[in-house]
Amino acid sequence: MRCAIVPPHVLRHVAEQHSDEQVRELVQRTLSLDHTQRGTRAAAQLIAEAPKATAPAAANRTIHDAGHKETLPGPTVRSEGGAATGDQAADQIYDWLGVTYDFYNAAYGRNSIDGAGLPLVASVHYSVDYDNAFWDGSQMVYGDGDQQIFATFTAPLDVTGHELTHGVTQYSGGLEYQGQSGALNESLSDVFGSLVKQYHLGQTADQADWLIGQGMFATGVHGTALRSMKAPGTAYDDPNLGKDPQPADMAHYVDTDSDNGGVHINSGIPNRAFYLTATAIGGHAWEKAGRIWYDTITGKKVPTTADFAKFASMTYATAGKLFGVKSTESDAVREAWSTVGVKVA
Amino acid sequence: MRVAVTRSGGFAGLVRRAEVDSADHPAVAGLIDSVSLDEVPRHRPQPDRYVYDIQIGDRSAQVGEADLHGPLRELVDHVMTHGS
Numbered sequence: 001m002r003c004a005i006v007p008p009h010v011l012r013h014v015a016e017q018h019s020d021e022q023v024r025e026l027v028q029r030t031l032s033l034d035h036t037q038r039g040t041r042a043a044a045q046l047i048a049e050a051p052k053a054t055a056p057a058a059a060n061r062t063i064h065d066a067g068h069k070e071t072l073p074g075p076t077v078r079s080e081g082g083a084a085t086g087d088q089a090a091d092q093i094y095d096w097l098g099v100t101y102d103f104y105n106a107a108y109g110r111n112s113i114d115g116a117g118l119p120l121v122a123s124v125h126y127s128v129d130y131d132n133a134f135w136d137g138s139q140m141v142y143g144d145g146d147q148q149i150f151a152t153f154t155a156p157l158d159v160t161g162h163e164l165t166h167g168v169t170q171y172s173g174g175l176e177y178q179g180q181s182g183a184l185n186e187s188l189s190d191v192f193g194s195l196v197k198q199y200h201l202g203q204t205a206d207q208a209d210w211l212i213g214q215g216m217f218a219t220g221v222h223g224t225a226l227r228s229m230k231a232p233g234t235a236y237d238d239p240n241l242g243k244d245p246q247p248a249d250m251a252h253y254v255d256t257d258s259d260n261g262g263v264h265i266n267s268g269i270p271n272r273a274f275y276l277t278a279t280a281i282g283g284h285a286w287e288k289a290g291r292i293w294y295d296t297i298t299g300k301k302v303p304t305t306a307d308f309a310k311f312a313s314m315t316y317a318t319a320g321k322l323f324g325v326k327s328t329e330s331d332a333v334r335e336a337w338s339t340v341g342v343k344v345a
Numbered sequence: 346m347r348v349a350v351t352r353s354g355g356f357a358g359l360v361r362r363a364e365v366d367s368a369d370h371p372a373v374a375g376l377i378d379s380v381s382l383d384e385v386p387r388h389r390p391q392p393d394r395y396v397y398d399i400q401i402g403d404r405s406a407q408v409g410e411a412d413l414h415g416p417l418r419e420l421v422d423h424v425m426t427h428g429s
Contacts (some may be wrong), residue, residue, distance in 0.1 A: 078367060078399050132355040133392035136411075150357070159356065166392040177390035185392065213357070241359060257407075258398060260390040264358025 161196030232268030250341030406427030
């Protein structure tokens with residue numbers, strides 16, 4: 001470090017202005033070396049100052065088999081790093097938990113559901129002919145489907161992404177699972193469920209299908225998926241199930257007492273706002289539109305009773321912070337909410 | 346007596362409805378006597394769990410899947426399986 005005592009601004013001047021090319025080169029190399037070492041020192045200091053990690057930044061999965069009973073979690077069939085079980089549902093969920101973990105970690109630097117390495121626990125084969133999957137506050141639970149309406153809940157990746165995101169929302173302060181805040185809670189799970197799938201497939205916003213639960217229906221059901229973020233209300237139309245009831249805008253908001261105030265119905269409105277934002281911005285949806293939504297919900301400032309208008313205004317504020325108030329991204333957010341009938345304040 | 350069950354919610358958000366007349370279903374008639382809709386816990390919404398709206402005659406209650414136990418669970422299962 002011969003040059004250590006020479007201040008960097010002087011070195012920079014020499015590197016740019018010295019008449020001898022060899023000297024300029026030498027000094028430039030010294031500068032870049034010094035810069036690297038400064039970087040290393042700064043990083044070492046950051047590591048030393050960082051709170052002691054409670055868990056390594058890697059998925060820690062445990063899969064249980066509920067054995068068609070309703071007692072959770074049931075016996076362990078596969079732990080992190082363990083060999084495949086041969087049970088299709090158990091092995092599929094092991095993989096999908098890994099993909100979802102990787103997505104949150106790679107896209108947003110998040111270490112698991114709680115951001116602090118929470119072990120990922122799932123039970124498969126829950127109950128008999130059970131047409132559902134859910135996050136129970138501490139673990140994922142999957143039924144097998146009754147094979148009449150639903151063929152599977154474990155095969156589509158977005159189901160796992162959806163359930164795990166309920167955990168992320170919970171650890172971010174939560175959104176009351178009732179009315180508009182409940183529909184936002186649902187929508188966030190659909191948004192990041194779809195983004196996990198897009199990330200896994202390497203798709204851009206215009207390549208994605210924007211469907212939730214594609215491939216879940218049993219043979220014979222008239223429908224491609226459960227929900228469409230691109231065109232809410234068009235996912236299925238079946239003689240037994242009826243028609244997809246999701247509204248695409250506020251003018252068609254559904255007031256109901258069932259489903260906790262229609263949380264799986266009115267989620268179509270914020271779902272479409274996200275789709276419109278992502279396609280207006282273009283590219284990989286998780287990078288910009290996803291970042292705006294992610295920073296908004298994990299910023300711990302969204303009230304637990306937030307309505308669509310409140311959340312919309314907060315996404316617009318986040319976009320302004322990330323990309324600038326007059327940026328394409330901010331305009332895309334405001335336009336998207338406006339199209340679905342939600343005014344950004 | 347008319348007993349009706351509407352199940353909503355779940356990941357799919359599909360609504361299923363079924364009802365029976367207890368006069369045609371002795372099992373239901375027996376179960377009605379052992380349940381009290383006034384005593385079910387207040388509904389606590391939980392992500393992607395089923396919500397049951399249960400009507401027995403002119404009484405009704407909303408019960409979350411996680412709180413559906415014992416004779417009320419048996420009653421709901423019977424109506425959903427055998428009702429129309």
